[in-house]
Amino acid sequence: MSRSDEPGTNEEPGRSGANPASTDDVETVVEVRDLKKHYEDEGFLTGDPVRAVDGVSFDVYEGETLGLVGESGCGKTTLGRTILGLESVTAGSVSADGRDVASLSGTELREWQRDAQMVFQDPDSSLNDRMTVGEIIREPLDAHDWRGRPERRERVFDLIERVGLNEEHYYRYPHQFSGGQRQRVGIARALALEPEFIVLDEPVSALDVSVQARIINLLEELQEELGLTYLFIAHDLSVVRHIADRVAVMYLGNVVELGRTEEVYADPAHPYTISLLSAIPGSIAETDRERVVLRGAPPSPRDPPRGCPFVTRCPAKVRPDEFADLPEGTWNALDALHSVLRERSGSGTGLTERLKRSLGLSVGDGDIDEIVDDLFAGVTLTDDADAAVEDALEFAREGEDAEAVAALRDTFGSVCNREHPHPHVVDDSGRTSRCVRHEEGYDSPAEVVDRRLSRPRD
Ligand SMILES: Nc1ncnc2c1ncn2[C@@H]1O[C@H](COP(=O)(O)OP(=O)(O)OP(=O)(O)O)[C@@H](O)[C@H]1O
Numbered sequence: 541m542s543r544s545d546e547p548g549t550n551e552e553p554g555r556s557g558a559n560p561a562s563t564d565d566v567e568t569v570v571e572v573r574d575l576k577k578h579y580e581d582e583g584f585l586t587g588d589p590v591r592a593v594d595g596v597s598f599d600v601y602e603g604e605t606l607g608l609v610g611e612s613g614c615g616k617t618t619l620g621r622t623i624l625g626l627e628s629v630t631a632g633s634v635s636a637d638g639r640d641v642a643s644l645s646g647t648e649l650r651e652w653q654r655d656a657q658m659v660f661q662d663p664d665s666s667l668n669d670r671m672t673v674g675e676i677i678r679e680p681l682d683a684h685d686w687r688g689r690p691e692r693r694e695r696v697f698d699l700i701e702r703v704g705l706n707e708e709h710y711y712r713y714p715h716q717f718s719g720g721q722r723q724r725v726g727i728a729r730a731l732a733l734e735p736e737f738i739v740l741d742e743p744v745s746a747l748d749v750s751v752q753a754r755i756i757n758l759l760e761e762l763q764e765e766l767g768l769t770y771l772f773i774a775h776d777l778s779v780v781r782h783i784a785d786r787v788a789v790m791y792l793g794n795v796v797e798l799g800r801t802e803e804v805y806a807d808p809a810h811p812y813t814i815s816l817l818s819a820i821p822g823s824i825a826e827t828d829r830e831r832v833v834l835r836g837a838p839p840s841p842r843d844p845p846r847g848c849p850f851v852t853r854c855p856a857k858v859r860p861d862e863f864a865d866l867p868e869g870t871w872n873a874l875d876a877l878h879s880v881l882r883e884r885s886g887s888g889t890g891l892t893e894r895l896k897r898s899l900g901l902s903v904g905d906g907d908i909d910e911i912v913d914d915l916f917a918g919v920t921l922t923d924d925a926d927a928a929v930e931d932a933l934e935f936a937r938e939g940e941d942a943e944a945v946a947a948l949r950d951t952f953g954s955v956c957n958r959e960h961p962h963p964h965v966v967d968d969s970g971r972t973s974r975c976v977r978h979e980e981g982y983d984s985p986a987e988v989v990d991r992r993l994s995r996p997r998d
Pocket residue numbers: 579590591592610611612613614615616617618619775841
């Protein structure tokens with residue numbers, strides 16, 4: 541594995557997506573730079589590609605567990621699969637041991653596929669029910685023509701024991717096992733070729749809580765014994781807190797915060813991380829912050845917002861100076877109106893809506909004036925703000941929702957709508973967060989979130 545003597549020096553300090561917390565003696569197993577994975581629309585409905593991973597940079601260090609967290613659909617699995625070479629790369633690079641994974645072929649590709657493995661969330665669908673456990677674990681050895689038959693057999697028995705199963709399990713079938721045992725089989729199979737790096741894709745999400753702890757312990761023991769490096773994908777933040785040395789927080793195809801687990805959990809820097817951690821019941825985060833509820837769902841990765849990917853839901857969004865005095869309730873109504881219009885304009889629409897749109901049918905739901913009456917009931921608008929909302933509504937009434945969105949953005953938008961923030965180093969450990977509020981002249985995301993939440997609504 542390559543030695544990273546001067547981590548991050550290939551990029552401007554503070555701009556590097558890689559975590560510069562590494563030291564000279566840390567080996568880098570995988571180097572991800574500006575990685576993009578977009579899925580083109582292959583159907584008859586030509587449209588924008590799905591930007592599943594949209595410009596991600598980080599290093600994975602030897603022997604560590606890097607946690608990857610974020611809401612469903614933010615691109616975690618795609619990122620893991622692309623790193624392993626199971627998906628083609630749209631742009632950017634993944635390097636392992638100085639080799640560009642995307643361009644590997646022949647022997648080099650086989651070597652990488654041996655060195656890097658994946659454990660899947662659902663052992664039910666990832667294990668072939670017509671094969672015995674012994675055959676399942678032996679399959680990668682056969683595929684890679686690993687030594688002779690007796691050695692393979694011996695290796696399988698060794699792996700069975702290593703993951704806490706018994707010899708007699710060799711001849712059984714997956715359906716004869718519990719969920720936890722099946723996951724042990726999946727782990728044994730992933731270990732067969734003595735990999736150095738394993739992507740664990742939600743490896744315990746499908747298991748009962750008591751079983752989860754045992755599998756996590758097993759993974760930790762194996763890491764210790766075999767010197768493994770893990771990319772641990774999960775939506776369960778308490779599991780990640782337990783197992784990960786560092787954590788990368790993903791939102792809409794981007795890594796928005798990356799740092800040591802204890803620092804991220806004790807003092808989240810990015811507004812998305814702040815809200816994610818605050819939402820955990822009986823919060824495991826150490827902050828005593830009130831719950832930060834995000835409006836709606838993330839935008840569609842087919843049509844991410846301009847500027848910061850988190851802008852449409854950000855509780856710390858920069859607001860234009862001329863409207864700084866508008867009360868919180870007014871901003872809530874304005875942001876909600878923006879979301880509704882964005883939704884109607886085609887952003888975040890699913891297949892049915894796109895089909896309707898392609899046939900020239902209306903996709904708007906509900907009369908815009910009724911929606912506005914609901915949203916702005918009891919809300920105070922200044923004359924300027926009122927005029928700007930009226931302008932936007934003129935477009936919306938004509939069915940020109942995209943123009944309505946643009947009009948609102950022009951008046952009430954800010955730097956957050958214009959610039960995609962680069963990663964800022966936010967503490968001595970080298971943690972990075974992609975929020976414009978880390979620049980000079982702005983209050984920090986945490987300050988703003990706390991202030992806005994505690995401010996009484998009008
Ligand atoms: N083969 C594909 N073709 C088209 N779109 C895809 C494909 N695979 C994933 N996507 C889309 O890419 C986006 C990211 O999906 P991905 O599965 O990577 O997210 P995730 O964070 O792992 O979600 P989950 O936790 O639900 O598995 C989603 O919008 C998904 O629908």
